Amino acid sequence: MxxxxxxxxxxxxxxxxxxxxxxxxxxxxxxxxxxxxxxxxxxxxxxxxxxxxxxxxxxxxxxxxxxxxxxxxxxxxxxxxxxxxxxxxxxxxxxxxxxxxxxxxxxxxxxxxxxxxxxxxxxLPSHALDILDYAIKHDYYPLMDKAAPHISLEDVSSAATRVSPRLLQIWIPYHNACNQALRDAFKINEPHKRPRSSFESCTEWETRRASILITLGGCIGVKNVESALASIACTSPDCCREAAVAWQAKARQGIAKPPKFSTFSRKSFQDD
Ligand SMILES: [Zn+2]
Incomplete structure (x- = not known):
């Protein structure tokens, strides 16, 4: 006091x-x-x-x-x-x-x-870093899990001197786990189904797939899993969109469920 x-x-x-x-x-x-x-x-x-x-x-x-x-x-x-x-x-x-x-x-x-x-x-989702800090400080576990997915590496880096050392201590292993899930998503090579009413293969998919991979690759180490999953998408209303949706679903399935920040917090507490 x-x-x-x-x-x-x-x-x-x-x-x-x-x-x-x-x-x-x-x-x-x-x-x-x-x-x-x-x-x-x-x-x-x-x-x-x-x-x-x-x-x-x-x-x-x-x-x-x-x-x-x-x-x-x-x-x-x-x-x-x-x-x-x-x-x-x-x-x-x-x-x-x-x-x-x-x-x-x-x-x-x-x-x-x-x-x-x-x-x-x-x-939330505004002020996620400050809210996460508050949740950690006062052991509000459900709020930790709501706030953490909205925080990127840039957010943490730019506020590293402002947030509590405990937040950094928990966030870094949490972030690593998120990135492992992203790396797994990167490896998925979902086959593109032949377009309906056509005997020819889709000519667009390889280009669009490359574009998705570049965007997804840019998320590894930077963004959390949920926001990075959104990069596996194709806006065109055609067969490629279906392929992207299937890829994203598989990536989400592979992750099973995104790592929970509170799990890392409890682990860190046990380690203390
Ligand atoms: Zn296509």
Missing amino acids: ELCHGTEPDQEIEDTMSALFNDADADVVFRSRDKIRFRIYSTYLKNTTGGFPPVGFTPHEDEIVDLDENASTLNLMFQFVYPQPQPPLRTLDFPTLSSLAEAVEKYQIYPAMQICYVFMTKA
């Missing part, structure tokens, strides 16, 4: 008070990272959260407790602590939602944890 005992109120006269949480009778004062104070009734914290007050923490009278989060996050979070209608999350932008989701996990704000989880899930 990253709480620290703050300074006396008199020393921080530039602080401003939250418009929503300013009841003079409230017995605990929190201060956001951006210097907004929140007066909160400790009774509500005790009744609805698991992370307040932290073990062994007893604020002295008039002492301020500094929190790491900004006021916009705390303002939303404390609304879940009080017996009042919960704030709507539908209209939040992703960074705000994500900060709230992390804060309610950190302080164990029980009334908010599931609803934040639901809205984080609904944000």
Whole structure:
């Protein structure tokens, strides 16, 4: 728990008070990272959260407790602590939602944890990397499996310094397994059936097949299995399209089912 005992109120006269949480009778004062104070009734914290007050923490009278989060996050979070209608999350932008989701996990704000989880899930397929990081951090296995297939090597590479080392540790073996399935798909040489109502072989297939192989080859090591499978396709409404569909079905069958990220996560946990 990253709480620290703050300074006396008199020393921080530039602080401003939250418009929503300013009841003079409230017995605990929190201060956001951006210097907004929140007066909160400790009774509500005790009744609805698991992370307040932290073990062994007893604020002295008039002492301020500094929190790491900004006021916009705390303002939303404390609304879940009080017996009042919960704030709507539908209209939040992703960074705000994500900060709230992390804060309610950190302080164990029980009334908010599931609803934040639901809205984080609904944000997919956008922000998949951040959502995967959140899912790993809080052991949300089904959400890991929903988020991971939307992430490419480029996504991970460009955010390698931002995501958690644990995500990288799990994602790399997961990605290798995905690529093995792609390599298998590459080797399938599905025979092209003779076009209907024709005694001649299709003259287009070899060219189209080569084009598919080039696209598929470009996916190996870069994209996940599901999005790469889409490259085994032919848009022309003829016999070649049928051949591509059969190839894709066989590739999917060969994969049996795409590797699940959560399997790698559990394995990594056992190895620790
Ligand atoms: Zn054809």
